[in-house]
Amino acid sequence: MNRILSATTLSLALLGAALVTFIPSQAEAATRRVVRTDGAGNAAVATGTAVHGPNGASAARAGLTTRNADGTVQHRSGMRAESAKGSVASAGSATRSADGAVTQNRTTTATSAASGNSVQSTTSYNKDSGRTRTTTCYDAAGATIACPARP
Numbered sequence: 001m002n003r004i005l006s007a008t009t010l011s012l013a014l015l016g017a018a019l020v021t022f023i024p025s026q027a028e029a030a031t032r033r034v035v036r037t038d039g040a041g042n043a044a045v046a047t048g049t050a051v052h053g054p055n056g057a058s059a060a061r062a063g064l065t066t067r068n069a070d071g072t073v074q075h076r077s078g079m080r081a082e083s084a085k086g087s088v089a090s091a092g093s094a095t096r097s098a099d100g101a102v103t104q105n106r107t108t109t110a111t112s113a114a115s116g117n118s119v120q121s122t123t124s125y126n127k128d129s130g131r132t133r134t135t136t137c138y139d140a141a142g143a144t145i146a147c148p149a150r151p
Helices: 002-020
Strands: 028-037 043-052 058-067 073-083 086-096 102-112 118-126 130-138
Touching: none
Parallel strands: none
Antiparallel strands: 028 043, 043 058, 058 073, 073 086, 086 102, 102 118, 118 130
16 A cells, blocks of 8 residues: 555645646636556545636645555545635545544634634544534734624
């Protein structure tokens, strides 16, 4: 499996580097998917997408999923989007063990371009504690503030 992971990790790194330099002058998108298997029940899939709008907004996403012959699965992914209104970034992972136990975590942060204020939400799941979520709001200086009520 190390050979598959190494090849896939390298492919994901190259894909990420290529997507970072993807800056078209009009609305465009690029997507890449790489699948690797070794014939022994191990497989890995790396995906990446980048989009750029004519108004300057852009977004990118990348993910890596591996499945081992013993039934374990690992997934990692992240995304980032930016526009004149602000930005959002999210990264997380999930695993399934050979006995079927699932764990998951993800952190998402959104920032307003107008105020500089941001909100960060972290979610996690495991079979013992179930789903948990915490949300914290910050001012432009990074100090914790009360989160505004939803309209």
